[in-house]
Amino acid sequence: MYKMILSDLDETLLVNHHVPKVNQEAIFKAKEKGVKFVPATGRAFNMIGEILQEIDNYQKEDEYSICFNGGLIVENKDAKILSFQGLPFDLAKEMFEMGKNFDVCVMIFTLDCCYIFNADPDEVERKTVQKARFEVIDEYNMDFLKDDHIAKLLYEKRDMDYLKGIEKQIQSHVEGRLAVSYSSYRYLEFNPIGVSKGAALKWLADYLHMDIQETIAIGDNYNDTSMIKAAGLGVCVSSATEDIQAMSNYVTKADYDQGAVAEVIEKFVEGGQMDGL
Structure with a gap:
């Protein structure tokens, strides 16, 4: 069973900068099964508070966010910095x-x-x-x-x-x-150098004593490719470019504004698929 999902925000999880209801409901179902849902974004942590509220991760212990393309890893409770790699x-x-x-x-x-x-x-x-x-x-x-x-x-x-x-x-x-x-x-x-969403995924999986094969990464763009490659299941949304689709284990049928994240959760968490792609 998959234990953690990393999702890009813009053009993946969000529609008009908010989490649509179809994705919210799917995330809540995944969390009921003990699956962590981690935003992995290029945004700053102080830009995603409302999004964390919409998925019920705001100010929560043992819930995490990856920001600045992996340069910052935060435990959401009190914005506790676990890892930061900045530019000189x-x-x-x-x-x-x-x-x-x-x-x-x-x-x-x-x-x-x-x-x-x-x-x-x-x-x-x-x-x-x-x-x-x-x-x-x-x-x-x-x-x-x-x-x-x-x-x-x-x-x-x-x-x-x-x-x-x-x-x-x-x-x-x-x-x-x-x-x-x-x-x-x-x-x-x-x-x-060395900062990427994929590196952050590996760091967080290790921090949580989790096998990286038990992780899913969902994205749409080139700053997502490292985590798509690193995850046990690498997913891109249907609007991703052909080269990103080619490196992904699964390409959603829905686009981001049609509930692509919900599709992944329903297929691989609710449905329980770990192989047979």
Whole structure:
């Protein structure tokens, strides 16, 4: 039997930044069977409080969240930090200054806030809807963050081909120094080397003395691929790209806004399937 499910949030679990009822009900059934449900997101922990409330994980002992693409692992009760891997200031500043060369919005996440430079109005609206703690900074200078805990930095543009072109141009600067991923078809993300949702899944399974083969990971985008590969059952939603579908053990019939997470729970937790994919 599977004992833990990790789920990406945007374009996987959520619809309009909330957990739809069909997914909530399925999660509650899984939890009744003793299965842990763990959000695994690129978001900050302070951005997911309402989501945790919707799945009844808010301020709960022995319930967990993975944030910043695996850079932060939290026990939800009192936001207890179990693991944090942040970006050194000098490396963050190098990527920040490099962002000047591209037509992108640059965002820096600390443990407490998201700072937005060269702001895209659509991104500001998105952060507002997400109820994120953020500040738009008019001056392109990040020196005020020198003594803060920087979790990650990302470039935002609603053009994936453009972002992929940036990665090719800067590959020599980031290779072996940063973990690079994409999310929400609008972000090119930079985390500390070794940080990924897959690594966080392995860490949490070990922390809970759980066999990783007893875990399910559900996602839709490239920052989810490491956990899709690492989990005992790696799942992607139907709208995922063909290459992500190819690496997944199971592709949902439903899309994220049609209850893809509920489908997985009903098939592999309620139905009890462990093999025969």
